[in-house]
Amino acid sequence: MDSPKTHDEKLQMFFDGELAPEEEAAVRRSLEGSAEGSAQLREWEQLRSAMKNVASDWAGELDSDALFARIENEISAPVVPIEQTAPEQTALPALRVVPGGRERRVWGGVATGFAAAAAIFLAVMAWPEPHLDPTPIARGSEVLEADFGSNTGTIFEVEGGAGESLAVVWIDDEEVGLP
Amino acid sequence: MSLIRHLLVIAVLLGASVATGAAAQGSSLARSDRASTISNVPAEVLVILAKEEAGQIDPQLAKMTALRRPPFNSFRSMKILSRPKLKLTPGKDALVSLPNGRRMKLTLLRVMPDGRYKVKAAINRPDKSDYLPLLQVVASPGDPFFVAGQTYQGGTLVVGVIVDPKKTAR
Numbered sequence: 001m002d003s004p005k006t007h008d009e010k011l012q013m014f015f016d017g018e019l020a021p022e023e024e025a026a027v028r029r030s031l032e033g034s035a036e037g038s039a040q041l042r043e044w045e046q047l048r049s050a051m052k053n054v055a056s057d058w059a060g061e062l063d064s065d066a067l068f069a070r071i072e073n074e075i076s077a078p079v080v081p082i083e084q085t086a087p088e089q090t091a092l093p094a095l096r097v098v099p100g101g102r103e104r105r106v107w108g109g110v111a112t113g114f115a116a117a118a119a120i121f122l123a124v125m126a127w128p129e130p131h132l133d134p135t136p137i138a139r140g141s142e143v144l145e146a147d148f149g150s151n152t153g154t155i156f157e158v159e160g161g162a163g164e165s166l167a168v169v170w171i172d173d174e175e176v177g178l179p
Numbered sequence: 180m181s182l183i184r185h186l187l188v189i190a191v192l193l194g195a196s197v198a199t200g201a202a203a204q205g206s207s208l209a210r211s212d213r214a215s216t217i218s219n220v221p222a223e224v225l226v227i228l229a230k231e232e233a234g235q236i237d238p239q240l241a242k243m244t245a246l247r248r249p250p251f252n253s254f255r256s257m258k259i260l261s262r263p264k265l266k267l268t269p270g271k272d273a274l275v276s277l278p279n280g281r282r283m284k285l286t287l288l289r290v291m292p293d294g295r296y297k298v299k300a301a302i303n304r305p306d307k308s309d310y311l312p313l314l315q316v317v318a319s320p321g322d323p324f325f326v327a328g329q330t331y332q333g334g335t336l337v338v339g340v341i342v343d344p345k346k347t348a349r
Contacts, residue, residue: 138293141318149312153328158251160322161244167316170250171328 140164
């Protein structure tokens with residue numbers, strides 16, 4: 001349920017053209033007999049036109065091309081070492097408030113973060129990786145496949161000196177004579 | 180200007196990172212390539228005559244503790260009959276004569292990505308396939324595998340094969 005609008009609110013909405021047609025007609029009728037309301041509307045109208053004039057004057061004075069050219073010159077200007085600063089520049093105050101300093105600090109933080117990440121990445125990549133080492137991690141020996149032919153055989157695993165598992169294939173046979 | 184310097188530092192660091200990564204990858208590829216194109220690998224075959232009778236264990240076998248564990252622990256004497264050294268070339272057979280007239284045929288099949296060697300072995304009389312037609316083993320450099328059980332002169336032949344014997348795995 002809408003709360004009833006005060007007279008001032010209705011007048012303001014009438015001025016802004018935000019009232020429903022029937023409300024607008026009612027306000028218009030009430031203004032015909034109200035000098036005070038008409039005066040208020042004229043005052044607002046004067047304010048609005050004054051603001052429009054100021055805004056258009058500022059827009060006309062702003063030279064966007066010159067502004068961008070100045071920014072480009074600032075970026076491409078060579079860095080002047082402190083020792084080579086002209087005498088008239090040394091007279092400038094040592095500290096001054098620079099607009100956008102917060103943004104620079106933020107960018108500096110981001111850049112430092114990136115640099116730290118890159119340094120970590122470098123360290124990880126340059127670190128000797130065990131899997132790249134030609135010396136294998138797997139130790140010992142193991143049987144993949146065995147065909148004992150007509151003999152019987154057994155595959156053992158025996159522990160080596162370093163605890164590694166070594167493959168032993170044991171095949172029974174009768175002693176063969178030398179050819 | 181400070182912002183530009185920061186960005187330049189980032190660019191340099193990232194460039195260095197990419198270069199290092201590429202170098203590491205290149206090194207990895209080079210090792211992989213070395214593994215696949217390796218020309219030959221040294222190998223050593225230990226031909227041991229083991230007997231249950233009390234006797235001497237060859238001092239050269241003292242460090243091979245595996246020979247004192249089952250199934251070898253029933254042997255109380257061990258003698259090295261021969262210790263031939265050979266070169267294993269991928270795809271080519273290398274022959275070792277055994278004292279009982281059989282021959283051991285060893286073939287290096289490939290070098291595994293983890294550095295181990297895949298080896299094929301067979302033990303037979305010439306032109307026969309009556310004993311061990313086929314055995315395929317993977318072995319780390321310096322770690323032996325054994326083929327035992329052939330009877331000879333009242334004892335048992337234990338044949339140990341060590342691929343790349345000078346390289347000791349960690």
